[in-house]
Amino acid sequence: NAGVTQTPKFRVLKTGQSMTLLCAQDMNHEYMYWYRQDPGMGLRLIHYSVGEGTTAKGEVPDGYNVSRLKKQNFLLGLESAAPSQTSVYFCASSPRLLAGGIADTQYFGPGTRLTVL
């Protein structure tokens, strides 16, 4: 199993350009997440999905859109990139929730390093 993979690994955009980051998992997990990682701020949740065809906003959703048309894929889109979106983006997936709907272990991809000039 490849686990969680992310495409591309690196990308440089100019302000105003658009792009899509692809996350794929081969573990048949229901739950998928997009995070951004910035120095000194840990990981912040952008959007997440609790199953195929569903999406929900996380802590920092502005400027991003997502889609989960297939269970194994979770796409993150930037419609008009801004320098503030320069970051490392991580995708994660999880097979289940714990009792009470609590998040369980998440499995992370290797990340996409995005620079917006």
Place this chain on the structure above:
Amino acid sequence: AQSVTQLGSHVSVSEGALVLLRCNYSSSVPPYLFWYVQYPNQGLQLLLKYTSAATLVKGINGFEAEFKKSETSFHLTKPSAHMSDAAEYFCAVSAPSGSARQLTFGSGTQLTVLP
């Protein structure tokens, strides 16, 4: 809503010395707690998790953490540091309130192991 505070953004220890990385949480209900490790240019990998069973949790690579409700802490320890332990470590909390399906991460602690 839950939150996590990691004291010390950078910690340095000598090889063979005790590793202690601090994590304090805030939650109005009993939480579940996680420690993840991130090696350079890689994603996060689970070290261990506490899910209300034993308060002392053993993880991979010789790490362990103890849940102390009275101190709202979940500190990570390893008796003897190895050079390969150099990485960034994140504490995370999940609780049955607020954003129940989400993990909330601390800001991370960079561990340096000196020869």
